[in-house]
Amino acid sequence: xxxxxxxxxxxxxxxxxxxxxxxxxxxxxxxxxxxxxxxxxxxxxxxxxxxxxxxxxxxxxxxxxxxxxxxxxxxxxxxxxxxxxxxxxxxxxxxxxxxxxxxxxxxxxxxxxxxxxxxxxxxxxxxxxxxxxxxxxxxxxxxxxxxxxxxxxxxxxxxxxxxxxxxxxxxxxxxxxxxxxxxxxxxxxxxxxxxxxxxxxxxxxxxxxxxxxxxxxxxxxxxxxxxxxxxxxxxxxxxxxxxxxxxxxxxxxxxxxxxxxxxxxxxxx
Amino acid sequence: xxxxxxxxxxxxxxxxxxxxxxxxxxxxxxxxxxxxxxxxxxxxxxxxxxxxxxxxxxxxxxxxxxxxxxxxxxxxxxxxxxxxxxxxxxxxxxxxxxxxxxxxxxxxxxxxxxxxxxxxxxxxxxxxxxxxxxxxxxxxxxxxxxxxxxxxxxxxxxxxxxxxxxxxxxxxxxxxxxxxxxxxxxxxxxxxxxxxxxxxxxxxxxxxxxxxxxxxxxxxxxxxxxxxxxxxxxxxxxxxxxxxxxxxxxxxxxxxxxxxxxxxxxxxxxxxxxxxxxxxxxxxxxxxxxxxxxxxxxxxxxxxxxxxxxxxxxxxxxxxxxxxxx
Numbered sequence: 001x002x003x004x005x006x007x008x009x010x011x012x013x014x015x016x017x018x019x020x021x022x023x024x025x026x027x028x029x030x031x032x033x034x035x036x037x038x039x040x041x042x043x044x045x046x047x048x049x050x051x052x053x054x055x056x057x058x059x060x061x062x063x064x065x066x067x068x069x070x071x072x073x074x075x076x077x078x079x080x081x082x083x084x085x086x087x088x089x090x091x092x093x094x095x096x097x098x099x100x101x102x103x104x105x106x107x108x109x110x111x112x113x114x115x116x117x118x119x120x121x122x123x124x125x126x127x128x129x130x131x132x133x134x135x136x137x138x139x140x141x142x143x144x145x146x147x148x149x150x151x152x153x154x155x156x157x158x159x160x161x162x163x164x165x166x167x168x169x170x171x172x173x174x175x176x177x178x179x180x181x182x183x184x185x186x187x188x189x190x191x192x193x194x195x196x197x198x199x200x201x202x203x204x205x206x207x208x209x210x211x212x213x214x215x216x217x218x219x220x221x222x223x224x225x226x227x228x229x230x231x232x233x234x235x236x237x238x239x240x241x242x243x244x245x246x247x248x249x250x251x252x253x254x255x256x257x258x259x260x261x262x263x264x265x266x267x268x269x
Numbered sequence: 270x271x272x273x274x275x276x277x278x279x280x281x282x283x284x285x286x287x288x289x290x291x292x293x294x295x296x297x298x299x300x301x302x303x304x305x306x307x308x309x310x311x312x313x314x315x316x317x318x319x320x321x322x323x324x325x326x327x328x329x330x331x332x333x334x335x336x337x338x339x340x341x342x343x344x345x346x347x348x349x350x351x352x353x354x355x356x357x358x359x360x361x362x363x364x365x366x367x368x369x370x371x372x373x374x375x376x377x378x379x380x381x382x383x384x385x386x387x388x389x390x391x392x393x394x395x396x397x398x399x400x401x402x403x404x405x406x407x408x409x410x411x412x413x414x415x416x417x418x419x420x421x422x423x424x425x426x427x428x429x430x431x432x433x434x435x436x437x438x439x440x441x442x443x444x445x446x447x448x449x450x451x452x453x454x455x456x457x458x459x460x461x462x463x464x465x466x467x468x469x470x471x472x473x474x475x476x477x478x479x480x481x482x483x484x485x486x487x488x489x490x491x492x493x494x495x496x497x498x499x500x501x502x503x504x505x506x507x508x509x510x511x512x513x514x515x516x517x518x519x520x521x522x523x524x525x526x527x528x529x530x531x532x533x534x535x536x537x538x539x540x541x542x543x544x545x546x547x548x549x550x551x552x553x554x555x556x557x558x559x560x561x562x563x564x565x566x567x568x569x570x571x572x573x574x575x576x577x578x579x580x581x582x583x584x585x586x587x588x589x590x591x592x593x594x595x
Contacts, residue, residue: 006396013393017379017386024381024422099377102340103394104365262344 010105011113018117032122033129036075040133043071048137060201065138066228067199072130073224074196077155080123081162082115088170089179097264108257111170112163119159147230154235155223157242162219164249171253174260189214195221215245272446272478273316273339278348279502280309280334308334310502311348318445319476321468323493323510325483327588331502332482336448339480340370352446366395369444371436373451378423384434385419388441395442402441409437412467429460436464440471446478447471453488465491486518486581500588517590521561522580523552527572537567553582 022029051057051064062070088111091097101107134141143151169182191197194216200208211217222238286304287297309331316322326332337343339350341357341364350357355364378387385406392402410416413433418426426434436452449468453461465488471477483489489496489510496513498506506513522543530547540554554564561579568574 010393010396013390017382017390020386021379021381094375095372096375096377098337098340098342098370098372098375101342102361102365102368102370104362104396105394106362264343 011109014105014110014113015117015120018114019121020117022118022121029121029125032079033125036072036079036126036130037133039075040068040072040130043075044068044133044137047071061229062199062201066142068134068138069141070199070224070228072127072134073227074220076123076126076130077158077162077220077223078190078196080119080126081159081166082118082122083166084111084115084163085166085170085173085179085183087111088167089173092173092264101264108167108253111167112160115163116159141227143227143230147226150235151223151226151230154226154239154242157239157246158219158223161215161242161246161249164246164253165215165219167253168249168256171256171260174264190216190220193217194219195224199225201225212241215241215249218242218245270318271315272318272320273350273352273480275315275335275339275350276313276348278309278312278335278338278350279307279346280331280338280343281346282306282308307502309338309345312499312502312504313348314497314504314507316478316480318478319472320495321472321479321481321493323481323483323489323496324499325489325496326499330499332499333450334502335499336370336450336480336482340368340448341365366442367444368446368448369439369442370448371439371450371452373432373449373454376423376431376435378431378435378438380424381422383420383422384415384426384438387423387438388419391438391441397442405441405443409440412470413437414463429456429463432456432460433464433467436467443475444477446480449479449481449483451483452481453483453485461485461487468492490514498588498591505588506591513587517587518581519556520553520582520586520590521556522582523554523561523564523568524576524578524580525550525552525568525574526576528575529572531572535571537564540564 047064047067051059051067057063059067088097091100100110103110165186166183169179169186172179172182193200193211193214195211200211200217200221203211211221218238218241222242226235226238282305283303284306285297286302287293312331312335324332324335334343338345339352339357341361344358352364353367357364378384379390388406389402392399397405410419413436415430415433415437418430418434423431423434432452436449440447452468453464456464468479469492472479479492481488481493493510496506496508496510497504498513526549531545531550535542535545535550537552537554539559540552542550543553544551550568552564565577568577
């Protein structure tokens with residue numbers, strides 16, 4: 001077996017086991033599906049009212065239907081992403097990191113591929129269930145099939161970038177007792193500057209400029225916007241932002257990992 | 270040739286101290302007081318291939334910290350160690366293919382999935398080919414008697430059943446050195462015996478080196494010919510188990526309940542009465558000068574007994590004796 005093949009089998013198995021694990025929680029999936037239906041229903045009502053009150057069909061380039069589908073993708077990313085930062089800090093707290101850190105794989109890659117198994121299931125369910133509401137109120141999505149690979153690529157970069165940030169928060173557990181506050185701040189930033197509360201296009205100009213330059217938009221906004229209003233120009237712009245932030249965050253994460261691994265304190269026993 | 274070599278190994282932690290209460294918490298934020306704690310101090314020893322070593326000591330003595338340094342999880346503050354020629358904390362990944370570890374209080378199997386799913390995952394992680402894996406699994410299934418458990422979700426297993434699967438999972442990749450940290454904690458007598466038996470089999474058939482920490486004198490006696498006792502991060506005893514037993518495990522404690530009340534204070538020459546109630550008595554004695562059977566005979570002659578419990582003194586007692594000896 002070639003080295004590459006062995007690696008593919010290894011990380012593939014790590015993804016597969018969490019996929020299996022997610023299927024063991026099938027009720028959890030129904031719960032999630034129900035939740036996205038409620039959330040999308042509320043968003044639909046809210047934005048329908050906004051567009052009516054404004055008396056326009058298009059706000060800053062987005063139609064009502066665009067806006068509704070935009071929120072589905074944004075919510076899918078937020079609710080469907082994996083929370084391995086919690087797993088890492090749990091591992092440090094209960095000491096099971098004594099197992100997970102000393103296996104022959106890259107510890108961070110382990111968490112990435114493990115999370116992937118979870119995220120595929122979660123996002124799949126969220127998208128399918130949420131689509132029903134969106135389709136009912138907004139009709140089919142306007143995305144062209146030929147653009148979907150590009151959108152998908154941007155989604156993968158978004159997941160990777162989010163993984164880097166959450167890893168940095170998770171690794172703080174190696175040296176500090178509680179990472180909850182960092183997580184909370186990060187979440188709120190995504191909420192406001194990442195386009196989860198409101199599409200970045202609807203923000204005042206000055207705030208838009210700031211938000212577009214920050215990495216939070218590269219996580220939620222980029223894939224969602226490209227899904228509803230694709231243009232190659234914006235794809236180029238957003239992709240550049242995603243790649244630049246990915247290189248920066250990846251480098252920082254690597255440095256932090258090397259630093260933190262020497263300082264790990266394991267609780268218990 | 271030594272397979273594990275440890276010299277002058279030490280680990281100090283800096284711990285944040287906090288006074289009790291809200292005010293203490295505020296002070297700790299404003300001006301944290303750090304305290305240096307030496308968990309392991311100048312520990313040196315070596316292990317030969319195929320040796321089974323017990324590493325014992327009271328809670329907080331530095332056992333787990335030492336194991337975690339040898340397994341590559343913690344970086345030491347000073348000293349050197351080599352395991353199979355690797356420096357654990359620097360060559361963690363290369364070393365990982367050849368060592369196995371079991372932490373009795375921590376789970377590694379996927380809770381909602383059958384154990385075999387985790388086994389297959391480990392087969393991939395340790396890069397076993399499927400034929401190798403199946404042979405190995407069959408061997409372990411027999412050694413641990415877990416054939417009927419592999420298809421059941423782990424959450425439905427009893428603690429004893431789960432632990433047998435946990436340990437088997439750590440052995441799938443044929444590690445040459447195994448670190449067992451309290452592998453039998455909380456288990457009943459039968460499960461303990463099965464696990465000890467399986468470990469013995471493994472050691473005999475594959476010459477696996479075993480590094481065991483346990484609070485259970487039974488684990489130590491039945492598995493290991495050599496014992497290291499560690500206390501406050503320092504080695505205070507390193508010799509054969511038989512020496513430890515002869516010198517320090519000679520005291521026994523007997524707890525008896527009688528069917529009828531005792532009329533007068535109980536006395537037995539050579540034994541100390543630790544506690545006496547109207548229906549029971551607790552004795553401590555030296556097993557060399559006063560054999561257990563003799564004590565039991567005496568007790569049964571006194572009154573009809575409803576319950577007799579013979580035990581070894583706690584680890585702390587043994588350690589106190591080692592100190593007194595010095």
